[in-house]
Amino acid sequence: MIEVQGLTKAYGEKTAVNNISFSVNKGEILGFLGPNGAGKTTTMRVLTGYLPATQGTAKIAGFDVFDDSMEVRRRIGYLPENPPLYLDMTVANYLDFVARIKNVPAEKRAQRVEAATEMAKIADKRGELIKRLSRGYRQRVGLAQAIVHDPDVIILDEPTVGLDPKQIIEVRHLIKSLAGSHTIILSTHILPEVSMTCDRVIIINNGKIVAVDTPENLTLQLKGGERIRVEAQAPEQALRDTLQKIPGAQKVQVDSVGSGGRMTAVVEARQGQDLRSQIAAKIVGQGWPLFELRGENLSLEEIFLQLTTEDPAQKKAEETK
Amino acid sequence: MRGLYAIYRKEMSHYFVSPVAYIVLCIFLILSGVFFNYILRQVIQYAFDAGMENMQMGGAGFSVDVPSMVLRGFLSILGTIVLFLTPFLAMGVFSEERRRGTMELLMTSPITDADIVLGKFLASLSLFAIMLLPTVFYVFYMFGHSDPVPPWRMIAGGYLGILLLGGMLLALGSFLSSLTENQIISGVLIFGLSLLLWLLDIFTEGGNNALAQSLQYAAVLQHYDPFVRGIIDTTGLVFFGSWIFFGIFLTMRSVESMRWRRA
Numbered sequence: 327m328i329e330v331q332g333l334t335k336a337y338g339e340k341t342a343v344n345n346i347s348f349s350v351n352k353g354e355i356l357g358f359l360g361p362n363g364a365g366k367t368t369t370m371r372v373l374t375g376y377l378p379a380t381q382g383t384a385k386i387a388g389f390d391v392f393d394d395s396m397e398v399r400r401r402i403g404y405l406p407e408n409p410p411l412y413l414d415m416t417v418a419n420y421l422d423f424v425a426r427i428k429n430v431p432a433e434k435r436a437q438r439v440e441a442a443t444e445m446a447k448i449a450d451k452r453g454e455l456i457k458r459l460s461r462g463y464r465q466r467v468g469l470a471q472a473i474v475h476d477p478d479v480i481i482l483d484e485p486t487v488g489l490d491p492k493q494i495i496e497v498r499h500l501i502k503s504l505a506g507s508h509t510i511i512l513s514t515h516i517l518p519e520v521s522m523t524c525d526r527v528i529i530i531n532n533g534k535i536v537a538v539d540t541p542e543n544l545t546l547q548l549k550g551g552e553r554i555r556v557e558a559q560a561p562e563q564a565l566r567d568t569l570q571k572i573p574g575a576q577k578v579q580v581d582s583v584g585s586g587g588r589m590t591a592v593v594e595a596r597q598g599q600d601l602r603s604q605i606a607a608k609i610v611g612q613g614w615p616l617f618e619l620r621g622e623n624l625s626l627e628e629i630f631l632q633l634t635t636e637d638p639a640q641k642k643a644e645e646t647k
Numbered sequence: 648m649r650g651l652y653a654i655y656r657k658e659m660s661h662y663f664v665s666p667v668a669y670i671v672l673c674i675f676l677i678l679s680g681v682f683f684n685y686i687l688r689q690v691i692q693y694a695f696d697a698g699m700e701n702m703q704m705g706g707a708g709f710s711v712d713v714p715s716m717v718l719r720g721f722l723s724i725l726g727t728i729v730l731f732l733t734p735f736l737a738m739g740v741f742s743e744e745r746r747r748g749t750m751e752l753l754m755t756s757p758i759t760d761a762d763i764v765l766g767k768f769l770a771s772l773s774l775f776a777i778m779l780l781p782t783v784f785y786v787f788y789m790f791g792h793s794d795p796v797p798p799w800r801m802i803a804g805g806y807l808g809i810l811l812l813g814g815m816l817l818a819l820g821s822f823l824s825s826l827t828e829n830q831i832i833s834g835v836l837i838f839g840l841s842l843l844l845w846l847l848d849i850f851t852e853g854g855n856n857a858l859a860q861s862l863q864y865a866a867v868l869q870h871y872d873p874f875v876r877g878i879i880d881t882t883g884l885v886f887f888g889s890w891i892f893f894g895i896f897l898t899m900r901s902v903e904s905m906r907w908r909r910a
Contacts, residue, residue, distance in 0.1 A: 376754055
């Protein structure tokens, strides 16, 4: 449904999005995850035809977002970061206006406005002026605006910002209920949101794609079983040395727990290696009592931080090259 | 076309809930009413004095064409009022949309830039016409109470001229409004433009050298004056028409460039 090839967008000297490619299948929910300023909004703006790309192409339903902008615009619903609302209109008038500029035929307009307000749970606010609505309701009016013409593709930039926890859950349900018949791209910098709503995640940082996968795979495959937690009774320094000598152990962190010389150690292994048996053998071999040994999954949050946080030392090395 | 109508409709309904439009309309009514009253009194006084003087000299009475004089004075002053009030109608046209982020909604909807620009221009011109409407009542009032009746040509020409003048200011104003998110800045820019046009008029009056004459061509009120006299000539039509066209053209380019400028 959506095809992005080698997309680059530069603002003067600054490159906001750097050569990214991805595709989204029909009916899928794709999450864009990244810190602020990563290029999420820029990518979405290019997809909606609001900004032209510097290089590369993007196609929605087979139409190029630049060359066939009108065809693309007919097929998308877009909620920008700040909901584009006319504050002195009522909710119903506003949605009617949006339906008009989105080419909804006259005979269907009232029905579509009603459906959108039902879905966004703002049916009881139809007659109210938008300026009298709270932040959460305004956000939902913005959401209703994006679906009022029943578009094939829905692009949502940070759809849950400014909502309270209950509203966030409702909006997530709404998004999930739209999937299947609609293709959805949403951006966020909140991690649980992605694991809860999206079929696939693109992690983006500094304008580049860092990882693409399902939320489960990102958590399990990428790092699963490769972080091992050990609890043993041993001298701190000796334990650290022993663990560090194990081939494949990258990072060892040892802390004492309470009194009695018990230590917990966290060992991180290189990707795809399971060091559990070796660790057990070493500790038992030293004659230290072993209390616990288990593999830990990294949460999506940690993966996100790992993938997007640059190592200052590495960066410096690259600069001096 | 459907997009243009949707924009037009939205703009009109916006005007009727916006305090700015009501305040401008209200001030316009007050000013035009005061000036109409003043001009009427002045002209009647003048006609009365002239008649008396004529009779004292032994003449058989002297008739002054009061309706024409009133109308001409009134329409001229309307032009000046319009020059100073229109900026307030035009300043928010695009600035407000940019500030609210609604420009992003319009520009990602299946409507053309021309739909947006022309829809907005026609709506502001309609509001301008609505603003003028009450003054038509004054003119009709004169019909009922004067002899001879005011000349039709002058009325039609005057109002056509004022619409053209307003259209020119609104078209150029919508361009200036599209340049900034700040309504105050766009308001000051448009007001500055009006002021400049008005000053040109004053400075070039009576000047005979080449500079004064070429500047005179740019002075709007000079082109407005023939309309007030009931003369609809092509120079005026071309002058206002090309400014309106130019303003709309610049606005379209400016809206188009928003896609490139936005960071």
